Each structure stands twice: as C-alpha cells, then as structure tokens.
Amino acid sequence: MTSGFGESTRASAPSPSCSGNSSNDAGDFECNICFDLAQDPVITLCGHLFCWPCLYRWLHHHSHSQECPVCKALVQEEKLVPLYGRGKTQTDPRTKSYPGMEIPHRPSGQRPQTAPPPPPPEANPFGSYGFGLMGGFIPMATARFGNFTLSTAFGGFIPSLLNIHFHGFQDATVYGTTSGYPFGFNGFHGGNTRGFTQATGQVQRQEDNVLKNLLMLIGFLVLLTVIFVW
Amino acid sequence: MADKYNLKNPAVKRILQELKEMNSNPSDDFMSLPLEENIFEWQFAIRGPRDTEFEGGIYHGRIQLPSEYPFKPPSFMLLTPNGRFETQTKICLSISNHHPEHWQPSWSVRTALVALIAFMPTNPNGALGSLDYKKEERRTLAVKSREAPPKFGTPERQKLIDEIHEYMVSKAPPVPQPSASEASEENPRNEEAETHANSLNPESLTAGEVILDQEVDGIVEEQEEVLANANPAGVEASREVQPSVSRYEVLQKSDTRVQNPKPETRVQKPDDRLFTLAAIGLTIAIVVLLLKKFIKSTQHGALFSDGS
Numbered sequence: 001m002t003s004g005f006g007e008s009t010r011a012s013a014p015s016p017s018c019s020g021n022s023s024n025d026a027g028d029f030e031c032n033i034c035f036d037l038a039q040d041p042v043i044t045l046c047g048h049l050f051c052w053p054c055l056y057r058w059l060h061h062h063s064h065s066q067e068c069p070v071c072k073a074l075v076q077e078e079k080l081v082p083l084y085g086r087g088k089t090q091t092d093p094r095t096k097s098y099p100g101m102e103i104p105h106r107p108s109g110q111r112p113q114t115a116p117p118p119p120p121p122e123a124n125p126f127g128s129y130g131f132g133l134m135g136g137f138i139p140m141a142t143a144r145f146g147n148f149t150l151s152t153a154f155g156g157f158i159p160s161l162l163n164i165h166f167h168g169f170q171d172a173t174v175y176g177t178t179s180g181y182p183f184g185f186n187g188f189h190g191g192n193t194r195g196f197t198q199a200t201g202q203v204q205r206q207e208d209n210v211l212k213n214l215l216m217l218i219g220f221l222v223l224l225t226v227i228f229v230w
Numbered sequence: 231m232a233d234k235y236n237l238k239n240p241a242v243k244r245i246l247q248e249l250k251e252m253n254s255n256p257s258d259d260f261m262s263l264p265l266e267e268n269i270f271e272w273q274f275a276i277r278g279p280r281d282t283e284f285e286g287g288i289y290h291g292r293i294q295l296p297s298e299y300p301f302k303p304p305s306f307m308l309l310t311p312n313g314r315f316e317t318q319t320k321i322c323l324s325i326s327n328h329h330p331e332h333w334q335p336s337w338s339v340r341t342a343l344v345a346l347i348a349f350m351p352t353n354p355n356g357a358l359g360s361l362d363y364k365k366e367e368r369r370t371l372a373v374k375s376r377e378a379p380p381k382f383g384t385p386e387r388q389k390l391i392d393e394i395h396e397y398m399v400s401k402a403p404p405v406p407q408p409s410a411s412e413a414s415e416e417n418p419r420n421e422e423a424e425t426h427a428n429s430l431n432p433e434s435l436t437a438g439e440v441i442l443d444q445e446v447d448g449i450v451e452e453q454e455e456v457l458a459n460a461n462p463a464g465v466e467a468s469r470e471v472q473p474s475v476s477r478y479e480v481l482q483k484s485d486t487r488v489q490n491p492k493p494e495t496r497v498q499k500p501d502d503r504l505f506t507l508a509a510i511g512l513t514i515a516i517v518v519l520l521l522k523k524f525i526k527s528t529q530h531g532a533l534f535s536d537g538s
Contacts, residue, residue: 032336033300034240035247048336054240058335062301069335211505218512225519 032070033058040106041083046073052082052106080107241299245269248338258401260343261394262293265387270295273387275379275394276343277402278312278372282351283365286405287312287372288398290380290391291346293339296327303333306346309380309391313363313371314350317380322358323349373405 031038033054040052048070058069059077066075236242249264262274272293278284289310296302305327308315315321324332325342354360363371379395381388 034244035251035338036243054335058301062298062335064331072334208502208505215505215508215512218509218516222512222515222519225516 042080042106043083044068044075045079046071053103056103077107082106082109241297242269244300252340259347261397262339262343263390263394273390273394274343275398276347279347279350283368284350284372286403287375288402289375300335303327303330309382310375311371313361313368316359316361319359
C-alpha cells in the first residue's frame, strides 16, 4: 500500500527534488519490510518482494504463522524465488547483519528442465508417400474407389506409427516440466512462460495424434468391409 | 539529522526511510515528526475525517516505536480530547501493540495514521481506550481542538507539537457549521488526499459494519476482537488491488506470446488439410461400399421373386 500510494503521489507532484526522482525509479525493487533497495532479493508466490534477511527474521522470529508480511498469504520457503541480477553475489559490503542472528543462504531457484529442441516438420512423410501412391494407379471407375481407399489406408497407417513415437517423447518432456510448476507460478517467471507456450503447442499435437488414430481405425474398418464384400 | 543515528540498526534505517518518504510526499490529512533526541518517539496530528462530526478537528497524539520495529507494532496515544479515544491512554487497535499478532511489517506510520483517521467515526463497542460521546459533544471538541494544541511533555516536544499544529491549521479546513455548509467549500482541498481517504473509509466502514452485524450477540471481549479485525480488511483491501492488476497484465502478456505466429503452426496447417481430405475420402468410400452391398441385396431379392 505504501509504495502504491507513493507512486501515485510522485506522478501528480513532478520532481520536488532529484532524490525524489531517483527513489521513484527504485521504488519497484524496494523491500516491503525495510523500505530499502532489496538485498538478496526473494519474491513470494503472491508476488511480494523482500530482502532475504528481513523475510527470514519475520518468518522465524516474529510471525505466529507462516504468512506474507504484506497480504497474509501462506509463505513456503521452498517456493520462494530468488532474483539474480548483474550485481555481485558473493561479497556485498552492504551486508545486512541482524545482531545475534545467523541467516542461512537464501533458497535456490527451481530451474526447470532445458527447453526441448524445435521439432522437425511432420507433413513431408505423409504428403510425399500419399501423393506417390495415389499418382500411380489406373483411373477406372470401380478400381478408382478401391485403389483410393487402399492408398489412403496405407498413407494413414505408416505416418501414424512414426508420429506416435515422436509425440510420445515430446509429451514426456512437457509433462515433466509442467507437473512441478502450476500456471500461477509460470506467470511470474520468464523462462517458465515459454514452457507454458510449448505446452499449448503440445496440446495441438496431441489433437493431431488423436485424429491420426481415428483415421487409422477408419482405414482398418474400410479394409475389413472390402474383404467381406469381395 | 541522519548523522546522529546508528545507521547499522535496521530499525533506525527503516524509520529514516519512512521519514524521507513522508517529507517528499506530505499529506494534508496528517503530519508526524520524530523527536530530535530519540527517533523512536514521534508526535503526530491527524485531521478529522470528512463528512463526520470530527471534520475540521485537529487531534494530536504520540507514537512510540519499539526497538524491533518494523517487526513489532508501535503504540499510539491521543493527547487532544476528541470523544472517540481516551487521552493519555494507549489506543487498542489492530495497528497498535495491543494486538501484535495482527501487525504487518509492511505497514508504516503513514498507513497507521490513515487507518486511525478511518477509525474515528466507527462504533467503539466498548473497546479498550475508547469513548462514545454524542455528535454534538464531538463537534464542540473539534472546534476547541483547533484553538490551541495540547500541553504535553518536555519543552522540545511542546515545540514540535506547536509546529505540527501550525502546519495542520493551515492545511485543514475549519469545522463546518451544521446550518451553513458554504464555509467548508470556500477552502481548497487536496483531491488526491481526499480520493485516498475516501477510498479507504468506505472499505473500513463496510468491513466494520458487516462484521459487527454478524456479532451482535457477542460478548464485549469478542466485539473488541472483531473491531480490531476490521482494520486489516480496510488496509489490505487497498493493498490487494495492485497485485491483482499486475497478475492480469502478466496473463495478458503470456496470452500474447501464445497467439504469436510460429513455424510449427504454419507447418501443421497443410497437414491438417491433408487429413481433412483423407477423412472425406474415407467417408465417401464407406458410403460407396454400403451402396454396393445394398445393390447386391436388391438383385438377390429380384432373383428370388423371379424364381417364385
């Protein structure tokens, strides 16, 4: 609330002093507890930014329940996300030392798996195979329908096998990525947002996979019908 | 001023940061300053909330910050008679040290004073340190509060009180008379402060009223607790608006990325067309085969009828 109100005030009252402007720029990265530029910044699932020493002291020495100092949401230490900027991480002269208290290292980031490589195009094998078969048959009325059915069946059969195998690999990767991190978490992390995008792509491929299975089944039924009739 | 204090103390750094923020963004609704000799001792003055019997009043008070601030809550004491809180007695609210379990480290002196202004017109219901005067008496006390600041403490503190009182008199409009309301309209007002105060007042009042209605039969102690809980809703409601807006923006960004055209999508379109054509072809083939079977059945029937 304080930072929000401060920002609106600064917007309406332009530049009373230079320090006002500089503090305005840094307001978005100030700790919600010490109101200073965050040292060892960590961010909670509810999106609030703190210094790790300030949050640790609050959670372990003052809070009666593990609640966020801003919105009282439940805070789990294993789900805190550290922010790594370009500043020095090891030795910081501005180290914040609370007397009589040893603060452990902040929780490490939960890095998801490396993004899967871009998949190769899938239309080529089916298209070329199908076209090859259909182009090589005699254009008679009865034989035309029969041959068209046969060629379609063959065309639908082999690519399905290949695609099933291919998508199985992709699906495993995507599930591994998405199962550990709910969408709400992905929304606040750049890398995971890409993961979400790929998940959407995979959903489309799954639909294609289902369609191919359906076509294979229909082809099989057509083959049975042809055998029965003849 | 900063050179006199121990900058390694996190409480001192936090208090200096708050002081700097209040000096760069002064408000017409309240003013607070620390003592020179002790930065943990503050004097404050608040304006009575608008459209209430406290309007126009200037109420002074004292704040004591703990050494573990902001992890422990401060204590508040009013010095000007006001008809809502007792003077020279620590106030019992969720923002004060009577209820340390409700305190939030992200709250500050500024948010506490805004909450105090919002709590003035609420029903005390027997809370510790509260009074329940009639409206006429409160208005009389409001008029009297502008004439002179209260006498309290050391000469240095009194000097600070006088300074704050002079500032507040120049900022706050006078007490409106019940018959003529033109007096208040003549004075200019800070729209931003008014917007902020009004946005907080309805929420706090609504939360308090709703909770109190549900606890009509509760005992005095429970009512005290309920009244204390009214403030977190008021303060946090304003706070929660911002995070939800941020999340909405993040969601929009992710949606935009999903909708961006990609090579994969372009490659899959021809594939979908081929499959659509294949499905249509299969359907036609099945229909033709069924017709064939039907024709054969008809011929068989014809042969049978010819035979008979």
